[in-house]
Amino acid sequence: MGIDAQLDPTRPHPARRYNYWLGGKDNFQADRDAGDAIANVFPSIRTAARENRAFMQRAVRHLAGEAGIRQFLDIGTGLPTANNVHDVAQGIAPESRVVYVDNDPLVLSHARALLTSSDEGATAYIDADVREPGKILADPAVTGTLDWSQPIALLLVAILHFVEDHEDPRGIVKTLVDALPAGSYLVLSHATFDPLDGETIAAMNAVNEKIKPRFSPRPRAGVLPFFDGLELLDPGLVSVQEWRPESESRPTDAEATGYGAVARVG
Template sequence: MSGTDGADGLPAAAAVDMGLDRAHGARIYDYILGGKDNYDLDRAAGEATLQVWPSLRIHMQANRSFMHRVARYLAEEKGIRQFLDIGTGIPTSPNFHEVVQAVAPESRVVYVDNDPIVLAHARALLKGTSEGRTAYLEADMRAPEKIISAPELIDTLDLGKPLGLTLIAMVHFIEDDDEAYRVVKRMVDMLPSGSYFAAAVATDDFDPVVLARVQEVYHSHGESLRWRTLAQAEKFFEGLELEEPGVVQIHKWHPDPVAVGRINDKDIAMYGGIARKP
């Protein structure tokens, strides 16, 4: 990647290679939710997916709501004041730091993503409270050592104190099960005792025939997608203390009272949970 750094140390947006040779999950997500930071391949993949699974928009809205509830829960209920959010996605307010800093303005957040378009918009992620701090790191979740040792992280978070690690709708981009479990375990192993790990894991348990076609669409547009069963989703939390109600469909995890009973299980293709590291 080339280009002149801006005053904040981020590469100038115009110099960023946007990687437009294939569709990208974050940009498909942005398109489905009505954003404008997406391209022809992303829109084609999104439309093709909607054709076979019209509930995609409901699912993605539920995923974003889950992220907000996770952030609020960790800040309000567990008193966590520093967070590592891997798989940030394209900035859409309210972002993770806005949710936690609304609870505790002193909260610190490090965002991690490897999508060039997220990097191009990363400045929007750095506008937090004056009391807290936010930072952005361009890195791949498959390289946890690089993440945990990055200056952006070390300068922002205190690795001697508990933090909240979030991998929301990310592990399905690692299709090899052994690699996915290894990556998550390595990251969790690096966390201090008393930290929390939250994840949302893609599943086809509730509508396998339709979601098999969704997987085909993603693959045909060059994007990864791996469905996992409940047992496979729970394996990501092995060795940790799950918070109630355990690993459940994301719309059922500490649900928004307004949404209770309004979402069909078949419309949601994601399990989620939070666990504490002893």
């Protein structure tokens, strides 16, 4: 089935909604309506989106720089903007190899058109859902682009809050992490309501019941188990804007509303 046949512009998609919040143009009215519904009760959502993306970029810079990682598996890629994973990694190490994974056909069509690799490195893109980790790990683009005898950075950035508890998000992460070679890393961020007041939480929950797909924000105690058995890098699991910040001027935890951490495997 082709890209156009799969694409339903009447159904909002998290990647396109995120694109809208970041000021992008690759979204439809359904995405903007869903994004506005959330922004109406949580006006800082665009700040939260920017801070989450900035966390990802800082994490990739650290891994490609100080940690020497040259391979990245980014699940839940989102629509291309400036400073994508391969832009950051190959800007430090041109030989870096990146595989992008998403289940929105618009993401994949834009990725193939816009996410071009350096001559020394490689990028690949697959259409898959995080809920099917076995399918991702077995995909020829994943097995062929990445060398599974060498460390790999697995990115699960702002994706697991779209996986509900009954879909076993911890099992998904374990399947993916268990496949990684020793010396690999997990980069993970996750939405939370921890710093929000009761009134805002009630309003967000009301909106969440009406939009699809719904999201499952988790408390810190619900996010920390994703890192079981791994070695958390300093400063541990913190609000995304507090993970190795590069500026003294930062939004509050309530504006960023997300946890983030990087952990070493084995």
